[in-house]
Amino acid sequence: MSHEASPASQAGADRHHGSVRALTVALLEDEPHTRAAIAAKLAQSDGIELIASLATLAEMRASLQQRQPDVLIVDLELPDGSGLDLIAFAHARWPAMHILVLTVLDDEHKVIAAIERGADGYLLKDEGAIALLDAVFEVSQGGSPISPAIARHLVRRLAAQAPNPDASISLSERERQVLQLAAKGYAYAEVAKLLGIGVSTVASYTRHIYEKLQVDSRSGAVYEATRLGLIDPR
Template structure:
């Protein structure tokens, strides 16, 4: 299994090289201090797994992930970094990083991570995993509550589907006048003056889930 390394700290890079080279399963085929010209380097080295630092001068790891994952989807990339920046974490994940190991973790974790990614897993430091799970949790916090009644939510939902007042009336088996009445109340509660505004608010603030 061929590994290449991108890490600007020379000492650390050599350490990783040694660690990985010590195994007879892995072979280091490339080792660089930034992601400059990474595409050609990867084409030349043909690694199976890339270990990538984020913080590097000039061409950083975020760039690297982006470029490689766009062209070579099946080369696995493990981010290896100190952890101080949520934004870059999620940018990397978005662009398809396969694993995320912190530098403060034991070196054996990095070693195991290589095996895991090549087996199709997604090794993460527990700190990272927690951070990732938190993004899911966030979404169920109760944002805002405009005290819409069930009926009002129902009608607002149909409005977001592009129904006209008349269609809503038919769908709910009530007169169009009642639909208008409900929507008037809804607009008041949401502090909006039009259907489009109400829809925008409903969708972005997720007013319609339950």
């Protein structure tokens, strides 16, 4: 599937070319090749200033004491401990900092532990560079980006805890079609082509979906709609 500039990444470009300063980002990733690849993508992105790219908890703790980023990207499995400890530390010390988990771990217990400690988003590494950049801008704007696979884990966990969904929330047939395709990872242009409608129409349906579900991200919409039984993301 192809990728297109999302509203979040476009906002990042606007930040870069306008008067608003670039987002500062710090990256904690222990695997050298992965760290180098991610750092390169971040450094090349309009609207982002990469201020730290480090491999250990100790290094990142020391770096954060000197300068705090707008967005902290954290892996969970590190050579000198767990990224969960850094999330708790950073959230308690600098609550305005946005924290994004980037990991290969899709275990629901890890996800919930990270969120409970203060993580704002949770992304799997196999989502790709475009998804990561979108997530960075999304989380900086107050969103909570979560990989669709992770959202499905959480839906299954919470299903038993939500026996009485809000029956007043409903989606039109077209809105369900748009969200169903979004849940599968299709970009606006691909959804438009598959449904035979314009890209602007897809964007309009998406805004209506967000308003109805009271969310501000694709992952949030997929999560809520699945929890309410409005779509099946499989």
